[in-house]
Amino acid sequence: xxxxxxxxxxxxxxxxxxxxxxxxxxxxxxxxxxxxxxxxxxxxxxxxxxxxxxxxxxxxxxxxxxxxxxxxxxxxxxxxxxxxxxxxxxxxxxxxxxxxxxxxxxxxxxxxxxxxxxxxxxxxxxxxxxxxxxxxxxxxxxxxxxxxxxxxxxxxxxxxxxxxxxxxxxxxxxxxxxxxxxxxxxxxxxxxxxxxxxxxxxxxxxxxxxxxxxxxxxxxxxxxxxxxxxxxxxxxxxxxxxxxxxxxxxxxxxxxxxxxxxxxxxxxxxxx
Amino acid sequence: xxxxxxxxxxxxxxxxxxxxxxxxxxxxxxxxxxxxxxxxxxxxxxxxxxxxxxxxxxxxxxxxxxxxxxxxxxxxxxxxxxxxxxxxxxxxxxxxxxxxxxxxxxxxxxxxxxxxxxxxxxxxxxxxxxxxxxxxxxxxxxxxxxxxxxxxxxxxxxxxxxxxxxxxxxxxxxxxxxxxxxxxxxxxxxxxxxxxxxxxxxxxxxxxxxxxxxxxxxxxxxxxxxxxxxxxxxxxxxxxxxxxxxxxxxxxxxxxxxxxxxxxxxxxxxxxxxxxxxxxxxxxxxxxxxxxxxxxxxxxxxxxxxxxxxxxxxxxxxxxxx
Numbered sequence: 198x199x200x201x202x203x204x205x206x207x208x209x210x211x212x213x214x215x216x217x218x219x220x221x222x223x224x225x226x227x228x229x230x231x232x233x234x235x236x237x238x239x240x241x242x243x244x245x246x247x248x249x250x251x252x253x254x255x256x257x258x259x260x261x262x263x264x265x266x267x268x269x270x271x272x273x274x275x276x277x278x279x280x281x282x283x284x285x286x287x288x289x290x291x292x293x294x295x296x297x298x299x300x301x302x303x304x305x306x307x308x309x310x311x312x313x314x315x316x317x318x319x320x321x322x323x324x325x326x327x328x329x330x331x332x333x334x335x336x337x338x339x340x341x342x343x344x345x346x347x348x349x350x351x352x353x354x355x356x357x358x359x360x361x362x363x364x365x366x367x368x369x370x371x372x373x374x375x376x377x378x379x380x381x382x383x384x385x386x387x388x389x390x391x392x393x394x395x396x397x398x399x400x401x402x403x404x405x406x407x408x409x410x411x412x413x414x415x416x417x418x419x420x421x422x423x424x425x426x427x428x429x430x431x432x433x434x435x436x437x438x439x440x441x442x443x444x445x446x447x448x449x450x451x452x453x454x455x456x457x458x459x460x461x462x463x464x465x466x467x468x469x
Numbered sequence: 470x471x472x473x474x475x476x477x478x479x480x481x482x483x484x485x486x487x488x489x490x491x492x493x494x495x496x497x498x499x500x501x502x503x504x505x506x507x508x509x510x511x512x513x514x515x516x517x518x519x520x521x522x523x524x525x526x527x528x529x530x531x532x533x534x535x536x537x538x539x540x541x542x543x544x545x546x547x548x549x550x551x552x553x554x555x556x557x558x559x560x561x562x563x564x565x566x567x568x569x570x571x572x573x574x575x576x577x578x579x580x581x582x583x584x585x586x587x588x589x590x591x592x593x594x595x596x597x598x599x600x601x602x603x604x605x606x607x608x609x610x611x612x613x614x615x616x617x618x619x620x621x622x623x624x625x626x627x628x629x630x631x632x633x634x635x636x637x638x639x640x641x642x643x644x645x646x647x648x649x650x651x652x653x654x655x656x657x658x659x660x661x662x663x664x665x666x667x668x669x670x671x672x673x674x675x676x677x678x679x680x681x682x683x684x685x686x687x688x689x690x691x692x693x694x695x696x697x698x699x700x701x702x703x704x705x706x707x708x709x710x711x712x713x714x715x716x717x718x719x720x721x722x723x724x725x726x727x728x729x730x731x732x733x734x735x736x737x738x739x740x741x742x743x744x745x746x747x748x749x750x751x752x753x754x755x756x757x758x759x760x761x762x763x764x765x766x767x768x769x770x771x772x773x774x775x776x777x778x779x780x781x782x783x784x785x786x787x788x789x790x791x
Binding site for chain 2: 203204219278308
C-alpha cells in the first residue's frame with residue numbers, strides 16, 4: 198500500500214515543486230508594470246502586454262469558431278444522425294483527431310490558413326482557426342457527453358406535445374445540457390490558451406510590441422513569449438519567463454476551477 | 470331558420486379555415502427550419518472529416534517531393550540526420566530514437582505513478598480523500614507544456630547535474646524531459662486505468678476476499694490482472710501522447726539528432742525538429758523544408774496507429790465484462 202500512496206504523493210509533490218519553482222523564480226520580476234508593459238530587449242523593462250492581448254484574441258476567436266461547430270457536430274451526432282456508416286465514421290474520426298499531435302495541426306494551419314486562405318498573412322484569425330481544429334474534438338466529445346446525460350423522458354415529453362426534432366433540441370436538450378457543455382468548452386479554451394507548438398509554427402514573430410487591433414493583425418501569445426524568453430541568451434530573461442508563467446497559470450487554473458465548479462454543481466443536481 | 474343555420478355555420482367555418490391555414494403554414498415553416506438546421510449541423514460534423522482529409526493530403530502531397538529524392542527505405546533506416554547538408558543524410562532513425570527515448574522514460578514514469586495512484590484511489594482511499602486528490606492530480610494535465618519545459622530545464626536538470634556530475638548530464642537531456650512529461654501524462658494513465666479497474670466485477674473481488682485475501686492481494690492479484698488490457702491500453706495511449714508532445718522536448722531535450730540509449734545526452738525528437746525548421750530556419754520549397762512533412766507524416770502514422778490499437782484494446786476489454 199505504501200507504494201500506491203507514494204505514487205499519489207510524488208504526483209502532488211511534483212505539482213508543488215513546479216509551482217514553487219515558478220514562484221521563486223518569477224516573483225521578483227512580477228509587478229503591475231510587468232503586465233502593462235510591452236516586451237523589451239532589456240529584462241528590467243520587459244512586459245507581457247503584447248502576448249496577453251494576442252492570447253485574448255486567440256481565445257475569443259477560437260470560442261467564436263469552435264463553439265458553434267463543436268456543439269453543432271455533437272447535436273448532429275446525438276440527436277439527428279442515424280446509426281449509418283458515415284456517422285460512425287465521423288465519430289471514429291473525431292476520436293482519432295483528438296490524438297493527432299499539435300505540431301501536425303500547426304503544419305495544417307500554416308498550409309491551409311496562412312499560405313492558402315490569407316496569402317501569407319500570419320494573423321490572429323489564422324491562429325484561431327488552427328486552434329479551432331485542435332480543440333474541436335474536445336468540444337464535440339464534451340458536448341456529446343452532456344447531451345447523452347439529458348434523460349430520454351424529457352425528450353419523450355416534448356415529442357408527445359407535438360414538438361419536432363429541432364424544437365426538442367432547441368428548447369429541451371440544449372438548456373439541460375448547457376452546464377456540461379460549458380465546462381467542456383472552458384477546458385477546450387484553456388487548452389487553446391496554453392498550447393504553443395502550432396502558434397510557434399504559424400506566428401514567426403519573436404518580439405511583439407503591440408496588441409492586435411483587428412482579426413488581420415499579426416500576433417504572439419503568452420506561451421510562445423514564455424518559450425522565447427526561456428531560450429534567450431541573457432539568463433535574466435528566465436526570471437521574466439517565470440513571471441509570465443505565473444500569469445498564464447493564474448488564468449488557466451482559474452478557468453479549470455470554474456469548469457470543475459460547474460461540473461460538480463451540475464452533477465450534484467439530481468440529488469437535490 | 471334553415472338560412473340562419475347556414476349563416477352561422479359559415480361564420481364559424483371562416484375563422485377555422487384561417488386557423489387551419491395558419492397552423493399548416495407554421496408547420497411548414499417549422500419543417501423548413503428543421504431541414505435547414507439539420508443540413509447546417511451535418512456540415513458542421515463534416516468539418517472533422519475535412520480536417521482529417523486535409524492532414525493526410527497535406528502530409529502526403531508535401532512529402533512527395535522529399536520521397537522523390539530519398540527512398541522510403543533510406544529515410545526509415547538511415548542513421549544520419551543532417552538534411553541541410555545533403556539529401557543523402559536523411560535517415561530519420563536519429564530523430565525516431567530520440568523521440569522513443571523520451572517517450573519510454575515518460576511512459577515508465579506515467580505508468581508507475583498513474584497506476585499506483587489509480588490503485589490507491591480506487592481500492593484504498595476513502596471517498597472524501599479521493600474527491601480531494603483526484604482534482605489536484607488532474608491539475609497536472611491542465612498545465613501548459615511550455616511550463617513543464619521550464620520546470621524540466623530549471624529544476625529537474627540541475628538536480629541530475631548535482632547527482633551525476635555536470636559533465637555526465639547535458640543541460641539539454643532526454644531524462645529530464647521524459648520524467649516531467651511522465652508527470653504531465655500521469656492523470657491520463659490514472660483515469661484510464663481506474664476506469665479499467667472499476668469495471669472489474671465486484672464478484673471477483675468478493676470471491677478473493679472470501680478466500681481470505683488481503684486488500685493488497687486483491688488489488689495486485691485479482692483486480693490488476695483482470696484490468697490488464699485496460700492498463701496496457703492506457704500505457705499505449707500515454708506513449709502516443711509522449712511521442713506527439715513538442716514544447717517540453719523543444720525546451721529541455723535539445724536540438725541534437727543523436728542515436729543513443731543514454732538518456733543523459735542531448736537529443737532531438739521528431740516534433741522538435743518540425744518546429745525548429747517550420748519556425749523559419751529553412752526557405753519554403755527547399756529540400757530541408759520538405760523534410761518536415763516527411764517527418765510529420767511518420768509522426769502522424771505512428772501516433773494514429775498507437776491510438777487505434779489503444780482504443781481497440783479498451784473496447785475489447787469492455788466487451789469482456791459487459
